[in-house]
Amino acid sequence: MRARSRLRAIAAAAGVLILVQALAVGLYWAVERRRGAERPGRPFAVERLHDGQRVPDAAFERPDGSTLRAAALRGRPVLLHFWATWCGPCRAELPRLLELGQQLEKAGRLQVVAVSVDESWEVVRAFFGGEVPPGVVRAGSPAVQQRFGVSTLPDTFLVEADGRMSLRFTGARDWRAPEATTLLLGQERPAP
Known part of the structure; x- marks a missing residue:
């Protein structure tokens, strides 16, 4: 029983880590996409x-x-x-x-x-x-x-x-x- 509890805890922790990582990657891509969308409208800065x-x-x-x-x-x-x-x-x-x-x-x-x-x-x-x-x-x-x-x-x-x-x-x-x-x-x- 203890082994199963540990496995469940490890699986839950891994799931949380994967979710956090996926959110971080999604946020990064959203920021990059927004930056890209802003570039065409702005002047050619120099x-x-x-x-x-x-x-x-x-x-x-x-x-x-x-x-x-x-x-x-x-x-x-x-x-x-x-x-x-x-x-x-x-x-x-x-x-x-x-x-x-x-x-x-x-x-x-x-x-x-x-x-x-x-x-x-x-x-x-x-x-x-x-x-x-x-x-x-x-x-x-x-x-x-x-x-x-x-x-x-x-x-x-x-x-x-x-x-x-x-x-x-x-x-x-x-x-x-x-x-x-x-x-x-x-x-x-x-x-x-």
Whole structure:
């Protein structure tokens, strides 16, 4: 009898834990869905970087193991985007950002560099189904994120051709919005 009572108590406790966990997951998804619903209606928010801060010295790792130095990005505007495969908003916005980047790069207007903060290339390759698209690099160490002041993901910087960071987009954006292209091409960039 005691064994049955213990089993019932354990089963009841497990049921309560499962219910609490299900409620927590449901609440999380409801908040994320609400955040997503709010984004399309809000303006394409941007932070102006006033002090003309230069791109920090950093080295990014390419899929082939070679290095891309931040200083080598001078010559035309670059959109430097920090993301991770485990970041839900990053996963949602990255395909649109890479698509926009391909269009703007073909036109010779802007380069997109998507900096994964994941720990390994295996995770990044798996995310892309085996082949990593051009423009995707890896931070390689948390020190790279720290140099840019990245504390939440996604985080994106517009770097001017002279290496000066002019705009910052904190959080996920709808990169298909007309305001995105207008800002990125400099037609309506806020004055520094």
